[in-house]
Amino acid sequence: MKGALPYMAMAVAQVSQVGLTLAGKKAIETGMQNFSYVFYSNALTCLVLLPAAFLIHRSPNRPRLTFSVIGGFLVLGILGFLTQIVGYAGFAYVSATVATAIINLIPGFTFVLAVIFGLEKLDNGQWSVWVKLIGTVVSVSGALIVTFYTGPAIIETSYLNSVSPQNLLGQSSNWILGSFLMLLDSVLAAFFIITQAIILKKYSAVLIVMFAYCSVIVVLSFLASLVLEHDPNAFSLQSRTRVLAILYSGLFGAGFQVTLGAWCVKMKGPLFVAMFHPLGIVIAAILGVIFLGDGLYLGCVIGSAVIVIGFYGVMWGKSKEDKKVEVESSKSPLLQDNSEKHTVVVP
Template sequence: MGNALPYVGMVISQFAQAGNLIVSKEALIDGMSTYTLAFYSSVISSFILLPSSFLLYRTTPLPLCCDFFWSCFLIGVLGFLMKITAMAGTLYASPSLCSAILNLIPGFTFVLAVLFRMEILDFRSFSSLAKTIGTVVSILGALVATFYQGPSLLSTLSSPNLSVHFLLNQSSNWVPGGIISGICAMGASVLIMTQAFVLRKYPVELIIMFCYGCFLALLSATASLVMDEEYSTWRLNSKSRLLAVIYSGLFGNVTQLTLCAWVVRKRGPLFAASFHPLGIVIATILGVIFLQDNFYLGRYQYFFFELSYCVESTETK
């Protein structure tokens, strides 16, 4: 049971991430700012994590030192950049595409893990060979998912037109959305690696996530006051905004980030990153159901590439 918990935790985390993409897109379409959404969700998560941290670590000496707070501040800055780029990518493109591009995270994390010697690269080993091939496949697959749309598999049920669509030839925002999501994937990989180093020294996930939420709320509020021209973006005057704030705070921050931090400490950064390909399956299904997204051939092909990498990485870890 103990060995299975990291797997269960990462699956739950991917469900939380996919749902967060759906509700965030609805709130952003409704006129809410990415900064205010990040601020409200961070405040909610901080209020939840504060008492939880005291209850869980009441007998543990707290690492209240400058080095600890600087480490949490660095995680907060990286998380702020990742969250803002993720929401911006969702605003331009669909949740299924954003989730597909975020599947670059395992490849980027593997490269960083090798550079920082947290993973040993030995081409005579099946594990290293599988992860290297998977990294190349994930990068090529992300490019396919961004620039090649393909025919809609849902519309072909009612129409025989199987014309191929390349997004570069269309007046679509999916290409900038894919590029922004790619930047988010790189930032998420750096964040996972930073968490691994910090958690190795300070194994107190909830306290780190609480500090992360506080710094993220501070950065988001500052950015909103500077960047947002209208104060109406702060209003929670619609169901979509209120739902996004509550869901993002409870599941997008508390559940997803805390579970990821715990799995990173237990099994390492690459194990946690390897589950991100599952997000495309969940996000695609939810996008089709709740946002009436089309399911294109490019997403379908990319799904099998990335799912194979997920299986290989977790089995060889």
């Protein structure tokens, strides 16, 4: 049961991530700006994490803060801020289904960065390593299929059927811009996961790391809003949709989904967390069609199937490596005991 907890936690986190995507898209559609939305969401998260962090990580067991750890908090906050801003900007141009599909490029970028930073090792003698590598490539290929191949409509939207050819050209341009922003968001998210893994190795108090991360985002989003958003209604919460979206994002975004992800990064490593992003595509497709009126196309279905195949390949390789580590760790104490038993002391 303990070994299954990270899998269950990441499955729940992906459900929350899809809901976060839909909530952000709805809030932006009401005219709310990205910076003010990010500010409110992370400010609410800070209010939740502050008492929880210092209640769970009490003083005697709390890791010691150093300048390098504080610097890591700052870098993590900057990456998180850029990831959220770019991501919400991309959501405005593409459907929730396509946004979630492109985010599935995160495992590929994370795998490459994990190898570069020494968090994943490539041992040519292990089949599990090749399965993880091939599975990552397959998953990225599936995300590219969803991005660049639409195909015939399985479920059409009344919106797309009612627009004129001129508007369709504008829709295509927005689609390309939105796809580019989501690709950039995937790269930033991969750097965020790797940075998170490095920091948690130095400072293991997950909730304090998340509180510091959200605090940096609150400051950056507030300053950016003052400089770039000249509309005095940018911080307005008159719309009920905005309030509900902020409540969901603040409680189930960084407060729940990102914290679960950080705990799983600490337990299982960055690639494990990144490879759960493909599961969100199925949930996003269903919720996008039901609640947002998004269309469902053949390219999305084919790409999703390819993504899932790659995902399970990586998970299989990861499980084989975990079993090997467990066997080696269980054997080492026995070998040490046997060596001590057979040691002869010569006077």
